[in-house]
Amino acid sequence: MKVGVTKGTLLDVFYDQDTHFEIVELPDYDSDLISEIEAIVAGRMSNEQLEKASKLKDIFIPFTGKNGFDLEYVEKLGINIHVSQIHSRYVAERALALALALLGKITFYDKEMHEGRWGKRNFGDRVSWDSIFDKKIGIYGYGEIGKFIHKLVLPFTDKVYAYNRSRKEEVNYVDSLSELINKCDIIFVATPISESTKGSVSKELMMKMKNKYLINVGRGAVIDEDGLYESLKTSNLAGFGSDVWFNYPKKGSNESTPSKHPIEQFNVVMTPHCAGFSMNAAEERYLDTLYQINELAKKKR
DSSP, X not given: OEEEEXXXXXXXXXXXXXXXXXXXXXXXXXXXXXXXXXXXXXXXOOHHHHHXXXXXXEEEESSSOXXXXXXXXXXXXXXXXXXXXXXXXXXXXXXXXXHHHHHTTHHHHHHHHHTTOOTTTTSTTOOOOOOOTTOOEEEEOOSHHHHHHHXXXXXXXXXXXXXXXXXXXXXXXXXXXXXXXXXXXXXXXXXXXXXXTTTOBOXXXXXXOBTEEEEEOSOGGGBOHHHHXXXXXXXXXXXXXXXXXXXXXXXXXXXXXSSSSOGGGSSEEEOOSOTTOSTTHHHHHHHHHHHHHHHHHHHTO
């Protein structure tokens, strides 16, 4: 089986391991070599590039997101997509870290201390923080990331609920996102983006989240951007933590506001979509991808 791989760290990892397939080095996805491959490791390709890959049967994405492809077109071509979920635990860890930082006012206290202030600790109106202990936790999207979030919050509370399309696991499921929000104090968004999930955390729902917290490690567009701003501005939403965004820097740039609205002026904790960037995570994803390709290659012998 011929597998197309672009140059870089990914190739280095593959060459360091035993492989049961032929590696075809691609300078880019527009290379004429793409017409020879049966499988490819890629995170994003255009329909035109896919069309040139006439023998392509399998795409291996070395992470979880499939939004770099036109999935309807991929299905039409009869191509299978495989993803790596090996870093799901790290994304879940980031979700918990965001929640702890948000409720614990870590960034607020840190800024105060850097500026020589102490959060009024010696005064009656000292700034207090909130605890996750005994909170009701809601998980929107109970895939691998959602399951890890569940495991990580159990030392704090056993009141965990989930909203998901399928119900395969032993967890307290609810029948709607609205019910999840009404029932819980902290909502973790861990669902992938799709036509059905885009904007599903709507303004209407967020305006009902009085004194509740929202954490997003799914995709930015799952949350209605205008609704998020309004719910923060009107103090309906107690706080928001996110690692995924509405705006991203252009290629070659390191600057961009994460939202068209100034959400940073409210109780918001932000990280730059880096949950999967933990040390060694990239190599783990590449090795997991390699394992999947090897298994498929063995079957096709």
